[in-house]
Amino acid sequence: MKTVWMGLIGASALVMVGTAQASAELATSSGCLNCHMVDKKMVGPSLKDIAAKYKGDATAPAMLTEKILKGGVGVWGPIPMPANAGVTEANAKILAQFILSLK
Secondary structure, eight states, X not given: OHHHHHHHHHHHHHHHHHHHHHHHHHHHHTTGGGTOOSXXXXXXXXXXXXXXXXXXXXXXXXXXXXXXXXXXXXXXXXXXXXXXXXXXXXXXXXXXXXXXXXX
8 A cells, every 4th residue: 555655656747847837838839938937037027036925925827828918018127028929728727837836
């Protein structure tokens, strides 16, 4: 029985790592990393800074999904973030969750 539990725990860890990797690849393929870096400010804030700003905010996933889709300006300064017409709503939700998971 202990072996079964250890196998399940190991499989769960692999799924979580795979999901994080897939989300990072989605961030790359969606163009997010053209203006954002994970841990440094570039044109826009770092993804970790975004995660820190909205940590514990229950409205953050929906708000970030909308920002990813429609763009915005003013929250992080005067440089606007353009809308991402090539990103589906489902992928925008995945990206928002990925960003908020960063520490």
